[in-house]
Amino acid sequence: MKLTLKMKMRPLTRNKEWLLEQSTEAFKDCVNDWLSAIVQLGEKPNRGNLHNFAYRAIRDKYxxxxxxxxxxxxxxxxxIYRSWLKNGGEFPEFHSNVIYFxxxxxxxxxxxxxxxxxGRRVYLPLYVPKKYKKYLQYKHxxxxxxxxxxxxYAFxxxxxxxxxxxxxxxxxxxxLGYYNLLVASDERGREAMRVQGDVLIKHKEYLEKLTARRQQRLMKKFGIYAKTNHKDRRFVNDLNHKIAKELVLKARQLNRAIVLEKLKGLKKQKKPKQLRKMLHRWSYADLISKITYKAxxxxxPVIFVSPRGTSKTCSNCGYYVKNFKDERVFKCPKCCFEADRDLNAARNIAKKGFNLISEFFHFKKQGFQHIEEVRE
Ligand SMILES: [Zn+2]
Structure with missing residues (x-):
């Protein structure tokens, strides 16, 4: 699979800095010249017709x-041109400081x-994070x-x-939810992992303390306020990485597929007040994509199932509790089964996925025994 590694460049000599500036400047002009060429071409551009139309002239200019x-x-x-056709607006002009190789x-x-x-080959030193070292040996x-x-930066x-x-x-x-960011269970209801929502509250308190201290210092010295937004984003990103990695390693160790709900948005669930403010910073879509790529x-294997009924169904007997109002504890009126709401939902999701792989293995007429053993 393809991964993109982002790495910061170490401080450059003045000469290398100048070479990069000149090159990105030329690249910017070059992209804009291609955009003008598209207009002159007067038909839908593709790699073939546009190349024939303007390559030689642009090549000579740069x-x-x-x-x-x-x-x-x-x-x-x-x-850029195609996305402009789709989205409209003013005719695009390219102005990033960037170059592609x-x-x-x-x-x-x-x-x-x-x-x-x-026209020269230039060495540009990078800060390579430890975890990236092993990736750099692969074909890039x-x-x-x-x-x-x-x-x-290099990407x-x-x-x-x-x-x-x-x-x-x-x-x-x-x-995935609010009180618990994540609860994972196998199809028999054994809890595999839990991440409580209060990691967000703890982090928020920590950030507030940090900001207050910084603000005091900055106000005293320069009379300005400090902002901490970027730290928030980085925290969410790091935490999602950690959660996704732990889950995937656990699944590999237990030899189990991961089952996720197909979510269009988060389910309508009562949000606890103190968490509500923080949730806009939390990205479940990001967590799901991190889980998927690490898996x-x-x-x-990752299986997606429909979220229908997963929180209102008894994971023990399958009874559908129509008037379940998302209390923290799920109680089944039929078989008297009781479980933490999120664990019950996670087990239902696991069961849905389990039925899917059972059908798959049955269909393939292989490994079916294997699955049966687990069911007992
Ligand atoms: Zn039940």
């Missing part, structure tokens, strides 16, 4: 850019990149260098081999 870079500028211009033109060595800039694709604020796409997929003996159902990486 001798400092590598020919593959000029082609990437063309592809980018076509993309094809994988074959870039070398990765000594924790850095070697790229063609202004496109490399994008971009200036964000005052810093330069390197790498092809990471996926782990041999497991043959699941069962499932782990995942319920792929670790060879854990």
């Amino acid at each position: 001798p400092q850019l590598h020919s593959n870079v000029i082609q990437d500028a063309m592809n980018l211009a076509i993309e 094809k994988g074959v033109d870039v070398g990765i060595e000594n924790n850095g990149l070697v790229v063609p800039l202004m 694709g496109r490399v994008i260098i971009k200036r964000i604020g005052k810093e330069w 390197i796409s790498v092809h990471v081999p996926e782990k041999e997929p497991i043959k699941p003996v069962g499932t782990i159902g995942v319920d 792929k990486l670790y060879g854990v």
Whole structure:
């Protein structure tokens, strides 16, 4: 699978800084020239007709850019043009400080990149996080260098081999919510993982303390206020990474597929007051996408099921409790089964997925025994 690694560049010499500035400046002009060429072309642009129409002229105008870079500028211009056709508005002008390189033109060595800039091959050193080191040994694709604020960043796409997929003996159902961000259960109701919502509250309190302290200091010194928004976003991102990784490793260890609900938005559930304010910062869609991609990486199958009835059905006997009002404890009037609301829902989700893989294995006439054993 493809991963994109974002890495900050180490401080550059003045000469390398100048080379990058000149190159991104030229790339920007080049993309805008391609956009003008599209207008002159007067028909729907594609890689063939646009290349024939303007490549030679643009190539001659930018001798400092590598020919593959000029082609990437063309592809980018076509993309920009197509999205403008779709979305309308003013005719687009490209103004990012960025440059694209094809994988074959870039070398990765000594924790850095070697790229063609202004007709030379230039080494650009990177800060490589520990967890990225192992990824850099794999074959890389496109490399994008971009200036964000005052810093330069490299975005390197790498092809990471996926782990041999497991043959699941069962499932782990995942319920996402407010009191508990995540509760996971196997199809027999054994809890596999739980992340309580109060991690958000604790973090919020911590941030408030931190901000208050910083504000005092800054007010005293410069008379300005401090902001902490970026720290919030990073926290959510880091926490989602951690949750997703723990879940996927657990599923791999237990030899089980992960079952998620197909959610269009979150289910209508009563939100606790103190959490409500923080929830806009919490992204369940992000958590689901992180779980999905890590699962792929670790060879854990992911199954999506319909959310219908998962919180109102008794996970023990299957009775549908129509008037269940999302209390914290689920009680079944039929079989007297009692369980934490989220655990009951997670088990129902696990069961739905379990039925699906059972059918699949039955259909394939293989591994069916295996599944039966688990059911006992
Ligand atoms: Zn029941």
